[in-house]
Amino acid sequence: MIDKLSEHVKWVSNHKHAKKASEDLIYFSREKIESVLRFQMSHKNYSSTPLIALHHLAKKWNVKTVQVKDESWRFGLNAFKVLGGIYAIGKYLAERLNKPIEELSFAELTSPEAKKKLGNITFITATDGNHGRAVAWAARELGQHSVVYMPKGASKARLDAIRNEGAHAGITDVNYDETVKLCAKLAEENGWILIQDTAWEGYEEIPLWIMQGYAAIALEIIDEIEHNDEQPPTHIFLQAGVGTFAAGIAAYFAQHYRANQPSIIVVEPDQADCFYRSFLTGNMKTVTGHLDTIMAGLACGVPNETALRILNSTAAAAFSCSDPIAALGMRILGNPLGDDRKLISGESGAVTMGLLYYLLTAHPCFAEEHLQLNKESRILLINTEGDTDKQRYRDIVWKGTHSISF
Known part of the structure; x- marks a missing residue:
């Protein structure tokens, strides 16, 4: 089923969902x-991120949690991406040493003995910001080098953050997907290692490792829920760029709750809604052009093929959202009700909250009929980034740019 709720939101149910x-x-x-999580935990700065209950918001929406x-x-690092970068680079180095990563710690990979065997390696990636910073950080922390390229229109603040992690970094004059192709070409020409979350035929192993790195977030969530003797979520709203993050989280939840899987909802910017279009047609679709959206971390027009297969079997629906929906989410998270905790969220991190507020406020009957959002619903969101572009954050939250009325 497809429906256009307004100029700001379109949705499609996934007709392939749960068939296989x-x-x-x-x-x-x-x-x-x-x-995967054990290796990530071996870094001295590891700690689990907080799972925050917004009680007053749940009461306002008349949902359980x-x-x-x-x-x-x-x-x-103000974003989740490091979990994929650190595991993928660590896994690659472990394979170069002919040792299972399960037998290695972060310290062992950075030891003088390992460095002598590995030599100097350069990792390259394309990014809209957070992924590139994560790869640069992981490469530096593991004693290696990195090259990072960003698409046309990328934020200088995000470029500076990547350079501050030690990478050679620059902005191209093409969009994200063309920048990925450029990095793949440079990797081949220079003997560098491409660390990309986009998968295509012949390049699937490293994107899978990145996806597994992201899945550790789901493991942390489930362990905390079960430790607190709470019920699992009934609905999980997940942001999708190339889909690697959404698929990693969805896959782990689907495996863990096989008998009673939560409803997975994919959320994208309307200028880069390749999963929405793929669900709509039943075939993989790409989005071309400038992919002009404030949700820079989601401005990807070509789905990760592995992620698409996973989300085809686990996601119930996909939503295509305008920029004002993301801006709405940023303001809601930053201005909570009662003593609910304040969350600083960037554009890509907040779009799921903006969508939920929009649906439950402007279209509550739709939300209940098509998504089964009701008083028994237990909703999970993941704030994937903080204010990674501080000036844009202030423009949106302080000055009210990208406002919406309904």
Whole structure:
């Protein structure tokens, strides 16, 4: 089913949902993701990010619970992406040493003995900001080099943040997907290692490692929920750029709650809504052009093929949202009700909150009929980034740019 709720929101139900489980789910067993998390935890600065309950907001919406996993705290980098970068680079180095990563710690990979065997390696990636900073940080922390390129229109603040992590970085004059192609070409020409979350035929292993790195977030969430003897979420709203993050989280939840899986909702910017279009047609679709959206971290027009397979089998629907929906979410999270905790969220991190507020305020009957959002619903969101572009954050939250009326 497809419907256009307004100029700001379109949605489509996924007709392939639950017809056949993706074979890719075998890579997201508890045993595998526990080993991923153990390696991530071996870094001295690791700590689990907070899972925050917004009680007053849940009461206002007449739902059971609203929880937000706040990834703006992750490794001090203000975004979740480092979990993929650190695991993918660590896994690559472990394979170069002919050792299972399960037997290695972060300290062992950075030891003089390991460095002597590995030599100097350069990792390259394309990014809209957070992924590139994560790769640069992980490469530096593991004693290696990085090259990072950003698409046309990228924020100088995000470029500076990447350079501050030690990368050679620059902005191209093409969009994100063309920048990915450029980095792949440079990697081949220079013997560099491409660390990209976009997968295509012949380049699938490293994107899978990144996806597994992100799945550790789901493991942390489930362990905290079960430790507190709470019920699991009934609805999970997940942002999708190339889909690697959304698929990693969805895959782990699908594996863990096989008998009673939560409803997974994919959320994208309307200028880069490749999953929305793929669900709509039943085939993989790409979005071309400038991909002009404030949700820079989601401005990707080509789906990760593995992620698409996973989300085809786990996601119930996809939403395509305008920029004002993301801006709305930023203001809601930054201005909570009662003693609910304040969350600082960037444009990509807040779009799911903006969408939820829009649906439950402007279209409550739709939300209940098509998404089964009701008084028994337990909603989970993941704030994927903080104010990674501080000036844009202030323009939106202080000055009210990208406002919306309904």
